[in-house]
Structures are given as C-alpha cells and as structure tokens.
Amino acid sequence: MTDDLVLRIDGTQPLSAEAVAAVGAVCDSAEDGDSGGRLIVEVTGAPEGPWPSDLTVSLVSKWERVLRRLERLPATVIAVADGECGGLALDALLATDYRIATESVRLRLPVGDGATWPGMALYRLAHQGANAAAIRRAVLFGAPVEAGDALALQLIDEVTGDATSALAAAAEVASTFSGTELAIRRQLMFDASTTSFEEALGVHLAACDRALRRASSGAAS
Template identity: 45%
Template sequence: MTTELPGVEAPEGIGLFAKVDGARTPAELTALINSACDQAEKQPDGTAVILDLGEAPVEHEQWPGDVTIQTVNRWERAVRRVESLDGITIAVAQGTCGGHALDLLLAVDFRMGVPGLQLQLPVNDGHIWPGMLLYRLVRHLGLAAARRIVMRGADLSLGQALDLGLIDQVADDVQGAVHAATALTERMADRETAVRRQLLLEAASVEYDDALGAHLAACERELRRLRKERPAASVPAGRSRA
C-alpha cells in the first residue's frame, strides 16, 4: 500500500501505510480497514502497519451517524482485526481525533500525536457513543480514570493524553518518529508480538493461576527460539559431547 502520510516514505520491506479519510462513511471506512488488514496478513513477518488517522471532519462528533446496528457491528469487527494483527501497529493522530479515528487510535500498539492534537469522545444529542471505545478506555486506564473522562465528556489535550498514556509519543518529526517505531519490528516480529499483546490485555481480567499457563507456553516458545539462534557450544579436543 502506498503511503499517504505527508512527507513520509514507507521504509522498504517493513512499512505498510493506510490513510484513513474521516470524510468516508462508516461502511466505507470498514471496507478500507478490512482491506488494509487483508494486505497486512499477506505481508512477511516483521511488517509494521502505520495508520494516518488524518484530521476529523467538522461533523466527526456525530459518529457513527444514522446507520444500522449491523454497520456498527461490522465496524467494531474491523477495528478488532487491527487490534489482533500479528505485526506491530502504529497510528499517527493530528488535529481533532474522535469517532472512527479514536477507535483506531486505542486499538494500535504505538500511538503518536502531532502537536495540537485533541482527543474528543463522539457525542450524539448529548450522549457519549456507547461503542467499544468505552471498553478500551477502561482497559487502558482502569475504571476510575475512564469514568472521569466519559462522565465529564471533555476533550483531552495532547499533554493530558500523554500523561494518561493514551498517546505514547509526541511526533514533531513525523517521518523520523515513524521510521524509529518501525525499527522495533526487527525484534518484535511474527505472531509472538500478538501473543505478548494478548498477555498484556488479559492481565487486567484473568486471575494469576489462569494466566500462568499461557505465560509459561509463551516462555517455552521463547526458550526454543533462543536455543535455535544460539550457536552450538564448541567441544574441547579429545572430549566428547555429553
């Protein structure tokens, strides 16, 4: 996929870019995200997916608009695909980030904010949209912090989002920040990235004894990988291997 980030060139072999145009309808956005996920799933291990979330249109607060519940369900499933990709996912947000862009922002691994960014919860006739955004806010921040944000319904500045951990990095130099983030794919490749992400997500709700088995399985795979990469120990002359 060709990059549409202004001034950013796709790092050869590891960068897959998608510009998410907020002027599109929810159905069109769903098709775009599913297409991006289809392409990402065909890429070699270690390929990063970078989403340019752009700037929300004036009517972004009225997300998702007059749509059917089936349209909402398809959108939520598309966002979940982003969240479940094997490779690293990165989002760059600017301007006012709300509605579809905020959904995607909270679903990726690394979240970059351009100076001047504001996060705004989608509001319809005075009511916060009750989509899976609320679920992800609780997962990221805990119930108390998420409740304060949702019940106040106020915008979050870039500084506030950074303090809360909803933004990981301020990207004054977008191109440099994207290149640095994609370099992480060299050590976080293939399905093991998704495994670690899932272990982190489950830690908030799974009891220790229930989580232990999944962590031990991941540790065992990592030990096998390390043994494969470790060169065979040299054997002194005249001495056989044990």
C-alpha cells in the same frame, strides 16, 4: 520503510461498509506477511453533527470486529495522529500498539442527540485511562482530551513536532521484533488484567517453551 503497510483513517467520515473493508483488506495483507512486520495507521479528523441516519448496529458490529482484528495482528501497529481525532480515527488509534501524536492532537468521542457515542472507543478509553477525571469528562460529556493529558494518561506514547522522525525511530525499534511473537505477548498482556495467576501460568509457560524452541532452532542453524 518501503515494506510498511499504511492505513489512513479520516475521522470526519461516517462509518461505512467501505471503511470496514479498507481495514479488513490491510489486516489481510498483514496476516499474509506483506507488512515487513509493521502497519502504519495515520489518523485525523472528527465527525460533527448527529449520527448518520443510515447507521445500523449490524454495521457497527462489523466495524468493532475488524478493529479487534487490527488489535490482534501479527505485526507492530504504529499510529500517527494529527489534529482533531474522533469517530473512526479515535477508534483506530486506540487499537494500535504505539501511538505518536502531533502537538495539535485532541482526542474526543463523537457527540449526538445529547450524548456521546457508546461504542468500544468508550470502553478502550476507560480501560486504558483508568479512572482519570479527563477520561470521565470525555466519556460523559464529550470533552476533548488534549495532547498533554493523553500523554500523561498513556493513551499516546509520545507527542512530537516532527512526526516523520518519530515514526522512523519507532519503526526502527519495531523492526527487531517478530510480528507473530509480538502478537502472543500482546495477548498475554491483554489477558493479564482479567486472568488469575493460576489460570495464566499454563499459557505463559507454553509461550516460554515456544521462545526456547525458537532460540534453540536459531542457534542450530
């Protein structure tokens, strides 16, 4: 997996311009085709204490936008989560395609000033975890989502005692898929819950046409 890009996110650290830049830089590399079709995101740690005094909505907006960019990359984005996972780590985890967790993982929203942080991790937890009681407790009261619950709610794809082997297996599966084509399917999947059949049909037919043209081109060569 020497061609893989790797992004490491420490959830104990506060949001900063450097964190935004680090994610932006790895997105640049993935979009330039430097990833071999894969990006590995290693996440761990969760913040403690109040919100940083210098945190601004402008910085939060930049962070959320760069995570959205991560979520739409023309590459398979595989996360490996370990231990407590909150703050920046949880944000990044929930924006990935395939999520591997160690048995010690606990997902939790940061809590400060008597409330949970209302960023887009809250949105992704609610959107991806539906109306489960564990998600409601996490969103409202900051209760951690243990590894077993996270797996049952499909917030993560597998819990393992051997993250290295699990990552190698997931990367092997991902290696057979085109990053650009994966990005198209991912967007179709994202749009499916908010788009009517009639509205979606044209976009799906265009994707089918693209697939047929690619197959024809491959057969001709």
